[in-house]
Amino acid sequence: MVMAAGIGTDIFRAFLQGAPPGGVYALIALGFVLTYKTSGVFNLAFGAQAYVSAAMYFKCRTVWGWPILPSFIVSVLILAPALGLLLERLIFRYLRTASAVAKLVVTIGLSVAIPNLFDIILNFKAIAGRTPEGIVSNGANVFYDPFGVYQFSRNELVTMGIAVVATLGLLALFRFSAIGLQMRAVVESPRMTELNGVAADRVSAFAWGLSSLFAGLAGVLIAPRFNTLAAADFFYLVVVAIAAAAIGRLVSLPWALVGGLGLGVLTALINTFLPRWSDSQTWLKPLQDNLAPAVPFVVLFITLVFVPSLRRAKEQGDPLSDVDPPARTLGAVVRDRRATVITSLIGFGVLAVIALVVFTRADQRWLFLITQAAVLGTIFLSITLITGLAGQISLCQGAFAAIGAFTVFQMVSRWGTSVIVAALAGAVIAAVVGAVLSLPIRKLGGVWTAIATLAFAYFFDAVIVKLPFAGGGQASLITGTNVPRPVIGPFDFKDDRAFLVLCVIVFAVIGVLVVQLRAGTFGRMWVASRGSEVGAESIGISPAKLRLVAFALSAFVAALGGALMAMLQKNVNYGTNFSPFVALFWVVLVVTLSSRTVQGAAMAAASFSLFDAILLKGAIFAWLFRGADRIPGFLPISPKWVFVLFGLGAVQYARHPEGILEYSKRRQAARALERRERKLAKEPAVIEAPAPTPTEEPVP
């Protein structure tokens, strides 16, 4: 009897303990659902918006020492809605009819760009170890214990209260107000709504302002839970919020609230009970600390896979979306063959010169950066495969790469396996993981595939990395995850120049294979399936198989690149190299430049590795004017500009999914064609009718 009462108390305590973080999750989920419901945008940048308000509040309160109220007004009531309105006015207004996947990519870019831009503008730097303050004085230190089992802090109570009030307010808005009804109509079809005389622009601007206010509110309320303010933590929170929102199928506000609270409580329950079971069940031990933080991702993944209405909710496009032109082909396809040959010859010539200079002149630092670019290029080719060729957005390429790196670390340190064999083994393991991962998500639409892979990436991050047989567990924190350089026959790649050659060769080989694949059966089936999945099915193409092959190949390539990265740095360095937030930036870079071509992957890798060193630190001026003292005074500028520039560059994905490189090629080709036609027009004899001749035969 005593025993039973004990368990009852424990469960009750877990409920109370889980309620405040649950309320936090619910708040973000509400804001997220609000954006989704009213503007149809799957807003991953929601975390960035929350970060901006939290950082602003921190700056006002802690750095400038303002009182609570003005800090709150500036950061939440003014800055947050302003940011939302700005995003709507400058970006999302023009993307209303874009596909859901395109909008998702834009928000991924923004979630990288916004926090960095804020940091640059306000010269903001989080103070490490300084916990942000809440919106009530002494919120973390005053406790109330209404039931005698759990002490609520003042911050926690305020958070829960605000979550409840906000939900009720939102529900009332949607149910009872004219603007609520209009917001719902705009989601269905902005064009239809406009035809009915509603100013869709104004409605969606209102929605963005409101949801951004939510983001700001959530950000400021959540901040006290972190030791140090970091944009990555806020991104993580959005993924948690998506899990909560997914329980409500992303459209139900009350269910989002329930989902958020539920996640909080479930986590608390696991935290309470798992340690007790693992006393008797020793195999649970390694999971004990890591399972609780992974709960939202497991829930998210399971929800995506097993809730049929989500699975079936493929992109429900705007009923009037047919009026938009279809996606573009590769620049090379429309371009004159001669022009293509000439540019690629010039390109290879420039590369040869660069290679020569690197080999004769580069010091260790430059060698490292350039080798890193070659290795990243290999990893980015995995994004070319999955996104450029197969048309899926995968956000777990970091996890695949990490599998390669960890496999080399484990096999070499445990069994002394050859480094090359271990790297190949890692690639095969990753390919199997990729293939298996593709099975449960084979029927998900584009956006949901992206979210499912993100859930997997965070699950990997929270659980797998911490396991002794994968990331090395506790021991690796002390001893590190050492990875040696390979030795092949007479070649010892300890030498940095030799290793660079190896990395370039791997990149080139995989690049050639990608080109072959694009021209082959699978490449053409991917083009078909990317264009119209039902169309592809109608001629006997299995979408599930295509997806499986794409994920397996992509994971293989990513893991190979990951293994090379670990060899380059002689350490896995999971956090800086492969964490989900880092991998997010990879996708941004590649889709911004060009996800379709090998050249795009190479340029993206060069940008990641060298943009800061060459342009922002001004090395290029030192080379051009021969002397380090000739670098202009305004340099170096913040390396954060890389994130801002490319993050904002991803915005163009919605209009030009082929990327900046291909877009500029197409434009040049179009101009050349125009010039030629103008020339022809002067000699009327050679004019050809540009319009396609009709095929229909006359009706008898």
Add this chain to the structure above:
Amino acid sequence: MSSVLKVTEAKKKFAGIVALEDVSIDIGQGERVGLIGPNGAGKTTFFNCMLGVLRMDGGTVELEGRDVTRLPVYERARLGIGRTFQRIELFPESSVRDHLLVAERVRRRTGRLWKDLLGLGRPTAEELQRADEVLELLGLSHLGDQPIERLSLGQCRLVEVGRALMTEPKVLLLDEPSSGLDRAETAALALTLKEVQAEQGFSILLVDHDVELVADFTTRSYVLDFGRMILEGPTRDVLASPEVRAAYLGNLEPTP
């Protein structure tokens, strides 16, 4: 005349509402069969059940005597159920010829990953030849290299037909081919289809609103109304029957 596509007592419910109630159809070799019915009669539902897009709650689908009820869409397509779409479902990044080539490769089942990686995955001379033959047949030869965005709707429909033909279908299901086309375009499409069918000998099931097209194109028709097959027979008789008039126009009684 042997049966090519046979559906027996198809049943389908959506959240308790009966969409199809024991609907049966039987299409013989080389036949041109029509399926008509007013809006909401269940034509599209039935169409999707035959193709495997929707799973039936009861009944069977047989293709040349083989039960395909449990097979997914793409396997039915491989076995010989071809289709076109009411809303064009072409591949926006492919040229007209590419559409046919990819279908041909899938039919031949010669695509292998290792061949692709070795650069052996490009279209073969045989495949190119067959694609050109079909383009010729449909009168699309001069458009082979054009991207889809340059084509008219009627031409897009023909490309869909061509893509389906490459799979060597035993039966071709046409989903409202006349939608969006004017009278002349529809007639031209019908003419081309008749010619091609005469040469290749597959069967056609035409689902359409355009009574004139159905009358001209099909020899036998089925009429679906409120989820039930209310009539079946030679198209001429079916279209003249009072049931069809009632189904299409409603009972011609003065409203109170």
